[in-house]
Amino acid sequence: MIKGEILKLVLQNILHYIDEGIHVIDNHGNTILYNDVMARLEGLDKESVLNKNILDIFPSLDENSSTLFTVMNTGRPIFNRNQTYLNYKGNKITTMNTTIPLFINDEKVGALEIAKDITKIKALSEQVINLQQELFKKDREEIKPRIKRYTFENIIGNSREIKKAIDIARKAAMSNSSVLIYGETGTGKELFSQSIHYCGKRKNKPFIAQNCAALPESLLESILFGTVKGSFTGAVDRPGLFEQANGGTLLLDEINSTGLMLQSKLLRVLQEGYIRRVGGLKDIPIDVRIIATTNEDPLVAIEKGTLRKDLYYRLNVISIKVPALRERKEDLKLLCDYFIRKYNKKLDKDVWMLSEHVYELFLNYTWPGNVRELENLIEGAINFISKDEHVLKKEHFPSYIVEESMGTVDIKDIIKLENSLPEIISEIEKKLIIHALKSTGNNITKAANKLNIRRQTLQHKIKKYKIRL
Structure with a gap:
């Protein structure tokens, strides 16, 4: 009994010193745990909440509108739900909540809610969107010279695997259908995406790329769909990327990193051809060609629950697999020569080739970072080589290349x-x-x-x- 009390005391102390708000109710809806962070978020006195029923604490809630009650009654968790509300001090806050049911020996005993204050993130996201909008408003002719546009001529390789991917992509360029590109990190998925756009019917229209893994879901939704003034604190009328890319192509990079709720909204856009800004009531028709990429096998992503099956079928009208570098090692010499020429010019060096020993090491290496890793290694090596040297040797490259390449099973x-x-x-x-x-x-x-x-x-x-x- 003493050990149990000590464990409970330790747990309570841990919960009071973490950054997230914690609220736990029993199966009657009474609060049994409520930490200091949650008290600050909701502007309440912790002691006035403990042992009180949640519906007495928040009279505006009922069993249907309370996430804690909903989870406790259904036994199903709710993950990463954004909520914007006024706390008891009248301050508007935005939180990201995860609520899970609690079981002991398969019997429901209550529910736990974890809340993180993202009010500052929301404000920062507004600044990001404003900056993006300002860039979009600039004269496109001024921006053009600074944007690198890729076409199929920029894809280096003669292997059967890369030629097959290029052939499919060239045919995709002549279509307006959605494209799903699968390839590991560093294989050149954006290069393929740009080539499809700039060699296709929409080449004179906008090409806009957005990495879906780089932003929180709430921010990404605002960026993609735009916002309506007054929809949340500081919101203004602003077009999203769908409107900005109208008539052109929108690349959704790492679509498998997007939350499932946002994926359902993307599916609706693909099906119905219109968007609705965040907080808006007006449907806006759009004509955008979608190219999506994923850095893992889409079927594996579906099995893991990170990619909706219905969205996959809608995107996968044209499917392109960009091979990993280890699957097309016959292209290694061609790629090395290309990068050597590129960085000779950029770094004012006179490198002629790789040594035979380095080339053998490269052939035995597995290239987890693919073509991007190869390019970075060549650039790094040329940085370190002296002006009177002309051959890249093993001492110009990181030791892990040598160690792994020679680390085969003997x-x-x-x-x-x-x-x-x-x-x-x-x-x-x-x-x-x-x-x-x-x-x-x-x-x-x-x-x-x-x-x-x-x-x-x-x-x-x-x-x-x-x-x-």
């Missing part, structure tokens, strides 16, 4: 160890797992498929061998 060396058979087998298994993980950029699902074992089995073995990802 069974003969393992067998030489004076270990028992189970120890030798375990060592071989560990090295094979490490090699599979590195060759897939530490993607557990892909590594498990490569090893032909279940994902859960691989996770268990990673933990067993204490492999650091």
Whole structure:
């Protein structure tokens, strides 16, 4: 009993020193835990809330409008819901709430709400949108020279895999249908997206790209759909990216990072051809070609619940898979030569080539960062080479390139160890797992498929061998 009381005291102290507001009710709706952060958010005295029914504390709520009551009654959690409301001091605040049911031995005993104050983030988001809008208003002719436009001529490679992707993309350029591009980080998905736009029917219309992983969902919604004056504190009439891209192309980069609620709104736009600004009542027709990208297999994203299946089917009218660099290593020399020429000119150097040894290391390397990683490595090496040197050698590159490239599984060396058979087998298994993980950029699902074992089995073995990802 004493241990239980100590544990409860420790837990209460932890909850009072974290940044999020915590509100816990029992199955009767009475508050059993209410931390200082939540008290400050709602402008209440903590002692006046504890042991009181939530409907007595907030008379404007009922069992249907209270997220805590809703979750407790349904047993289903509510994740990342934005709420803007007046606290008891009359201050307007915006919070992001997650509410989950609490169970003991499969019996519902209450609900927990975690609230984070994003009022300042909301204000900052308004500044970001204002800045974006100012940039959009500038004379397009002034901006054009500073924007790098890519076409299919900028895609380097002669491998069968890259040629197949380019062929599909060229055909997509002649269409207005939605395109879904799948490729790992650094494979060149935006390069493909721009090539489709600037070689297609809409090339003289706007091309606007938005990374969906870079912003909170509430901010991203305002940026995409625009806002109506008075819809929230500081809101003004402002067109979103859909309106700005009207007649052209909107690239939604890393669509799988977007919240499911926003994904449903994007689906409606694709289906109905109009948008509605945040806080607005007016439907605005738009003519925008959507290109979306994802950095993981869309079917895996659907299985994980990060991509709506109905949105996937609507976007995946034309599907393009951009191959990883390790899948087209015959393009390595071509790419290296291209980047050497590019950074010779940019950095005023006279590099001629890679040494044969470095090229062999590159062939054995798994390239988790793909073409972007290769370009960065070449740029870094040319920065370090002296003006009278003309060949890039291994000392010009980071040590991890050498270590991984030479770190393939050598069974003969393992067998030489004076270990028992189970120890030798375990060592071989560990090295094979490490090699599979590195060759897939530490993607557990892909590594498990490569090893032909279940994902859960691989996770268990990673933990067993204490492999650091």
